[in-house]
Amino acid sequence: MRFFPLYIDPGTGSMLFSILIGAAATLYFLSRALIIKAKVFFSGGRAKAGSAAAVSPYVIYCEGAQYWNVFQPILAEMEHRQLETAYFTSVENDPAFQAGYQYIKPEYIGEGNKAFARLNLLRADIVLMTTPGLDVYQLKRSKGVKHYAHILHMASDATLYRLFGLDYFDSVLLTGDYQAADIRTLEKMRDIREKRLVTVGCTYLDVYAEKMQALPAETNHPFTVLVSPSWGPSALLSRYGERLLDPLAQTGFRIIVRPHPQSKKSERALLDRLTEKYQDQKNVEWDYERDNIFALAKADVMISDFSGIIFDYTFLRDKPVVYVNQNMDLRPYDADDICSDEAGNTDVQKLWQFAALSAFGIELREDMFDHIGDFLTKAQDNPALQAARQKAKNEAWMYRGEAARRVVDFMTACREGEAVGQG
Numbered sequence: 150m151r152f153f154p155l156y157i158d159p160g161t162g163s164m165l166f167s168i169l170i171g172a173a174a175t176l177y178f179l180s181r182a183l184i185i186k187a188k189v190f191f192s193g194g195r196a197k198a199g200s201a202a203a204v205s206p207y208v209i210y211c212e213g214a215q216y217w218n219v220f221q222p223i224l225a226e227m228e229h230r231q232l233e234t235a236y237f238t239s240v241e242n243d244p245a246f247q248a249g250y251q252y253i254k255p256e257y258i259g260e261g262n263k264a265f266a267r268l269n270l271l272r273a274d275i276v277l278m279t280t281p282g283l284d285v286y287q288l289k290r291s292k293g294v295k296h297y298a299h300i301l302h303m304a305s306d307a308t309l310y311r312l313f314g315l316d317y318f319d320s321v322l323l324t325g326d327y328q329a330a331d332i333r334t335l336e337k338m339r340d341i342r343e344k345r346l347v348t349v350g351c352t353y354l355d356v357y358a359e360k361m362q363a364l365p366a367e368t369n370h371p372f373t374v375l376v377s378p379s380w381g382p383s384a385l386l387s388r389y390g391e392r393l394l395d396p397l398a399q400t401g402f403r404i405i406v407r408p409h410p411q412s413k414k415s416e417r418a419l420l421d422r423l424t425e426k427y428q429d430q431k432n433v434e435w436d437y438e439r440d441n442i443f444a445l446a447k448a449d450v451m452i453s454d455f456s457g458i459i460f461d462y463t464f465l466r467d468k469p470v471v472y473v474n475q476n477m478d479l480r481p482y483d484a485d486d487i488c489s490d491e492a493g494n495t496d497v498q499k500l501w502q503f504a505a506l507s508a509f510g511i512e513l514r515e516d517m518f519d520h521i522g523d524f525l526t527k528a529q530d531n532p533a534l535q536a537a538r539q540k541a542k543n544e545a546w547m548y549r550g551e552a553a554r555r556v557v558d559f560m561t562a563c564r565e566g567e568a569v570g571q572g
Contacts, residue, residue: 281314350552
């Protein structure tokens with residue numbers, strides 16, 4: 150009998166490894182919970198069950214440092230209202246630990262599967278998070294949680310999460326009313342229960358707007374191009390890489406490259422290669438700051454693809470955006486069900502953000518790369534672009550300055566059992 154070596158591709162191997170680690174972590178925390186229950190039983194119910202068995206009225210989970218500006222104003226509002234809140238974070242040096250809260254109880258719960266194992270055993274009235282994929286992969290609904298709420302961390306389409314990203318939440322907090330229509334379409338297509346859809350505005354844009362007003366003006370300002378892509382095979386750096394960065398570097402303009410935070414995790418080899426190539430190019434900078442406002446404030450023009458940072462720049466700076474690569478592969482995303490017909494044809498213009506970008510943005514084609522310096526200096530603003538930017542801002546960033554209050558209003562009303570929002 151001949152034996153053939155078993156081959157497992159890296160992606161499958163990574164997934165299997167994650168499942169095994171997640172299962173081990175889940176068994177660990179489950180065993181702890183069983184021990185606590187046993188102690189309570191054998192003590193006649195007199196022993197304290199401890200934090201693992203306690204029911205929290207409000208839980209907020211922060212998956213990464215980039216989401217601090219989403220949650221910080223919410224935490225401040227809950228602290229102001231003296232609402233006891235458990236703030237679980239996967240950021241070891243989270244600013245919440247130094248904030249001096251009395252009513253917010255921050256706790257570091259690790260990253261990845263370790264964090265999910267803890268979250269999967271929660272007991273809470275309402276849990277708020279930016280993390281998508283509830284009940285799809287490792288993040289499972291806990292039987293001890295009454296309500297899961299997802300808050301959008303971008304002012305663009307809610308369907309640009311990976312498949313089934315929002316399907317199993319009880320509610321989704323929107324930045325603009327327009328986001329509701331596609332979610333409702335997916336619910337009907339997939340025959341799933343309707344969620345509560347509540348438009349609250351955008352907490353992090355409220356924060357950024359205040360911070361940007363306080364930034365000092367840059368002296369001796371050189372003409373600055375901000376390259377700020379999304380991540381993945383359809384994104385700008387993956388698709389074009391040196392073919393775009395080489396002619397940009399040769400312009401002599403200051404070039405700031407700000408990779409998507411997920412690129413540091415998923416595209417490390419790509420970033421290492423590009424960083425090494427341009428390390429001696431003095432006019433090329435790499436920006437990994439947690440807040441994007443410092444790069445946004447310096448930029449005279451932005452080049453991007455389908456990243457949500459386009460709307461940060463447009464709404465906060467009110468300047469035109471240059472975009473490339475509209476041929477986004479939507480198959481891994483919920484948006485594919487919105488944009489594809491029965492014949493398999495895809496029309497990205499069915500998505501709000503692509504239609505809006507076509508109205509207020511300036512398209513850069515690959516055949517223009519060799520003359521990109523002239524293209525960028527000649528790209529001028531005009532009243533039509535300004536009007537399109539204002540229209541998009543009004544649609545996608547509603548209730549400006551009010552988001553934190555509206556989020557906490559929703560959470561408290563939801564906990565009290567009131568019928569809140571649509572659906």
